[in-house]
Amino acid sequence: MPLPSVSVESVTKRFSGHTAVNRLSLEVSAGGIFGLLGPNGAGKSTTIRLIMGILEPDEGRVSLFGSAHGSRKLSARIGYLPEERGLYKKMKVLDHLIFLGETKGISRADARRRAQAWLERLGISEWALKKVEDLSKGMQQKVQFAGALLHEPELVILDEPFSGLDPVNAQVMKDIVVEIAASGRTVLFSTHVMEQAERMCDRIAIIARGETVVSGTVAQVKAGFGGRHVALGFSHDKPRAEAILADRSLIARVDDYGASAELQMVDGADPEQLLAALVHAGVGLRRFEVVEPSLHAIFIAKVGADAAIAHAGAAA
Amino acid sequence: MKKIIAVIRREFVERVRTRAFLISTILLPVFIVMMAVLPGLMMSGSDRTSRVAVVDASSVGLGPSVSQAMQSEKLGDGSSTRARYSVQVFPATAANLAAVRDGLIASTGFSGKGQKDGWDGVLVLTDDTLTSGKLDYYGSNVGSLDSMSKLQRSVSTALAGVRLGKSGVDAALVKRAMAPAEMDTTKVSDGRLTGQSGQDSFLIAYFMGFILYISILLYGQQTMTSVIEEKSSRIMEVLTSSLTPFQMLLGKVLGVGMAGLAQMAIWGGSVFLVSSQRVHLAGIFGMSADAVRSFPIPSMAPGLLVVFLLYFALGFLLYGALYAAIGAMCNTIQETQQYAVFVTMSILVGFFSVFSLIKDPTGSLGVTMSYIPLFAPFTMPVRWSLSSVPPLQLALSLGLMVLALLACIWLAARIYRTGILMYGKKPSWRELLRWIRA
Numbered sequence: 001m002p003l004p005s006v007s008v009e010s011v012t013k014r015f016s017g018h019t020a021v022n023r024l025s026l027e028v029s030a031g032g033i034f035g036l037l038g039p040n041g042a043g044k045s046t047t048i049r050l051i052m053g054i055l056e057p058d059e060g061r062v063s064l065f066g067s068a069h070g071s072r073k074l075s076a077r078i079g080y081l082p083e084e085r086g087l088y089k090k091m092k093v094l095d096h097l098i099f100l101g102e103t104k105g106i107s108r109a110d111a112r113r114r115a116q117a118w119l120e121r122l123g124i125s126e127w128a129l130k131k132v133e134d135l136s137k138g139m140q141q142k143v144q145f146a147g148a149l150l151h152e153p154e155l156v157i158l159d160e161p162f163s164g165l166d167p168v169n170a171q172v173m174k175d176i177v178v179e180i181a182a183s184g185r186t187v188l189f190s191t192h193v194m195e196q197a198e199r200m201c202d203r204i205a206i207i208a209r210g211e212t213v214v215s216g217t218v219a220q221v222k223a224g225f226g227g228r229h230v231a232l233g234f235s236h237d238k239p240r241a242e243a244i245l246a247d248r249s250l251i252a253r254v255d256d257y258g259a260s261a262e263l264q265m266v267d268g269a270d271p272e273q274l275l276a277a278l279v280h281a282g283v284g285l286r287r288f289e290v291v292e293p294s295l296h297a298i299f300i301a302k303v304g305a306d307a308a309i310a311h312a313g314a315a316a
Numbered sequence: 317m318k319k320i321i322a323v324i325r326r327e328f329v330e331r332v333r334t335r336a337f338l339i340s341t342i343l344l345p346v347f348i349v350m351m352a353v354l355p356g357l358m359m360s361g362s363d364r365t366s367r368v369a370v371v372d373a374s375s376v377g378l379g380p381s382v383s384q385a386m387q388s389e390k391l392g393d394g395s396s397t398r399a400r401y402s403v404q405v406f407p408a409t410a411a412n413l414a415a416v417r418d419g420l421i422a423s424t425g426f427s428g429k430g431q432k433d434g435w436d437g438v439l440v441l442t443d444d445t446l447t448s449g450k451l452d453y454y455g456s457n458v459g460s461l462d463s464m465s466k467l468q469r470s471v472s473t474a475l476a477g478v479r480l481g482k483s484g485v486d487a488a489l490v491k492r493a494m495a496p497a498e499m500d501t502t503k504v505s506d507g508r509l510t511g512q513s514g515q516d517s518f519l520i521a522y523f524m525g526f527i528l529y530i531s532i533l534l535y536g537q538q539t540m541t542s543v544i545e546e547k548s549s550r551i552m553e554v555l556t557s558s559l560t561p562f563q564m565l566l567g568k569v570l571g572v573g574m575a576g577l578a579q580m581a582i583w584g585g586s587v588f589l590v591s592s593q594r595v596h597l598a599g600i601f602g603m604s605a606d607a608v609r610s611f612p613i614p615s616m617a618p619g620l621l622v623v624f625l626l627y628f629a630l631g632f633l634l635y636g637a638l639y640a641a642i643g644a645m646c647n648t649i650q651e652t653q654q655y656a657v658f659v660t661m662s663i664l665v666g667f668f669s670v671f672s673l674i675k676d677p678t679g680s681l682g683v684t685m686s687y688i689p690l691f692a693p694f695t696m697p698v699r700w701s702l703s704s705v706p707p708l709q710l711a712l713s714l715g716l717m718v719l720a721l722l723a724c725i726w727l728a729a730r731i732y733r734t735g736i737l738m739y740g741k742k743p744s745w746r747e748l749l750r751w752i753r754a
Contacts, residue, residue, distance in 0.1 A: 052557050053557070054557060071557055072559075075558040080557045082550070082553040082554060086549045086554065088326075088330070088546075090330065091330060099322060099326050103319055103555065104558050105318065105319065108322075147554070
């Protein structure tokens with residue numbers, strides 16, 4: 001059994017007045033993509049800062065690659081994209097990347113070569129000699145992304161890597177993350193976008209109010225959540241379905257999206273019974289599928305919509 | 317070590333590339349020349365002939381003697397001399413003294429163009445003047461200490477001549493006896509002549525103090541600003557995951573310091589170039605070689621240069637570390653003022669102590685201040701240039717500087733470690749103490 005890349009053991013971090021992280025434990029094994037999920041204010045960024053050694057835990061222990069030395073000693077093996085993006089605004093893009101590479105201990109010539117390759121790959125090589133402040137926000141984010149990966153770290157920690165990117169750029173970033181994992185390296189990223197996590201992650205941990213709610217492989221989390229789930233797509237006469245969906249002897253929970261819905265059946269209830277009722281009522285269906293619960297549904301069920309609202313606006 | 321060099325290089329290159337660097341490289345020498353020349357100009361009084369009315373209400377004919385003494389005073393030296401005063405004597409009696417005096421005062425103090433025959437000043441002589449030496453002067457230039465002391469000297473000479481003449485001393489003898497002494501000064505250090513005149517020593521001391529003062533203020537503030545910028549641009553979080561606070565701090569202070577030194581090397585180099593080629597250059601501008609040679613460019617003895625550079629570097633780093641620590645504690649430039657004022661104050665105290673040291677370089681004030689690391693960079697080079705400093709004192713002072721520098725960098729790195737990621741509120745003094753202890 002190889003040593004876990006990241007191991008967080010019942011860590012607590014308090015800020016004046018409130019507890020941001022409360023006896024949280026995580027283990028990220030080597031290889032694959034680990035998703036740290038949670039609503040705004042759940043303590044994702046604080047957890048990542050604790051892992052990076054930027055914050056010191058009040059209680060508990062963080063170790064990286066099985067060593068308690070802290071991220072700074074191991075920084076050549078770790079790439080970090082903080083949630084608060086920041087670059088030297090007056091520096092030229094290429095110079096900036098070279099500098100970031102040097103702070104990770106790679107030689108200047110090497111850093112230059114790799115920086116050029118990255119700029120090429122991200123499609124911003126014509127901006128190499130421009131100042132950072134002349135770039136758009138999305139481009140700056142790409143530059144910082146490249147800076148975190150320049151030294152080919154074996155552990156990549158990304159705090160909300162896809163936020164603020166348009167779909168095209170988000171796709172480019174996603175491909176890179178997947179490629180890193182495919183080459184046997186480890187990626188840990190945080191997000192509050194469940195669909196993304198569901199599609200990319202091998203393992204996840206959902207945290208809320210600074211505590212772990214559920215963790216494991218995506219399949220484990222789904223199996224653990226249990227119940228039978230049905231995905232519906234409506235084509236017409238949706239109002240006729242309302243009485244059926246409100247039947248609590250049949251359906252435990254409804255997540256209504258308007259043109260579609262995700263349902264959790266009551267234990268022992270039969271999906272076919274639901275289908276018969278819907279057809280009988282004359283509801284137009286374009287989809288009826290017995291599915292695994294989506295992470296989104298699990299997230300909402302576990303964390304609760306009210307918690308997400310209560311914490312919205314607080315810093316993540 | 318490689319990482320520190322990367323930080324130093326970044327700080328240096330990014331700073332030297334800016335337009336601000338270019339502008340300050342050009343403008344600061346102009347400013348320094350102004351600062352060096354202006355006080356001299358202001359202190360030396362006017363260089364034009366002053367029209368002085370002498371009201372002679374004495375019964376012994378003081379007027380002509382005083383007027384003669386004043387007329388023998390010259391302006392400037394060499395070939396282009398002019399009379400310092402143009403004097404006219406107005407006889408008066410005790411009865412009409414007030415009327416004559418007030419009439420003259422009424423046409424005094426106009427600027428040259430305002431009234432062509434106006435007076436610059438009115439000097440009133442009475443019998444009392446001869447006995448007690450008291451006299452009155454009403455003029456537009458009474459604020460110029462230099463002018464007043466020159467005038468007073470002329471009158472004193474005349475009074476002494478008249479008094480001696482009254483006692484029966486021969487006028488020619490009086491003149492010979494009153495011939496002023498002329499003293500040339502040359503500084504001695506360790507039993508050898510340094511070749512510097514007193515004037516040169518003073519200029520060098522003033523110059524060194526000024527350079528240090530300006531560069532610490534300028535570059536110290538830059539260090540502080542750049543820490544604040546790193547905090548507000550949030551780059552700090554990336555840096556802090558790969559660099560230790562000590563590496564960041566030392567790299568920044570050294571990088572900014574080297575940019576400062578580079579600027580100074582440019583200035584020093586151009587001064588050297590201009591002074592070595594000045595005869596040639598003057599030829600281009602049509603000035604005579606003699607006129608150029610009479611303009612003093614003091615040279616620095618190698619020993620003094622070493623001492624100066626040593627203290628300069630140590631002082632620069634010490635203040636740089638302090639400024640960086642202040643930057644780490646605050647979030648905006650405005651906030652820094654509350655703390656920076658203490659640092660600025662000690663720079664000011666150090667700088668102004670140079671002036672009192674110039675008067676008394678071996679006094680206890682100078683010795684004490686050269687043991688205080690915050691002031692030593694200002695006082696020690698000045699003491700070295702004006703008098704000879706015992707080697708033990710130099711060693712002790714340097715040792716204390718190095719200790720203070722290490723302590724300061726340690727302290728600043730502690731504050732840095734916690735402070736650089738503190739956004740939002742400013743720490744209280746008690747919190748600050750906790751950061752240092754943590």
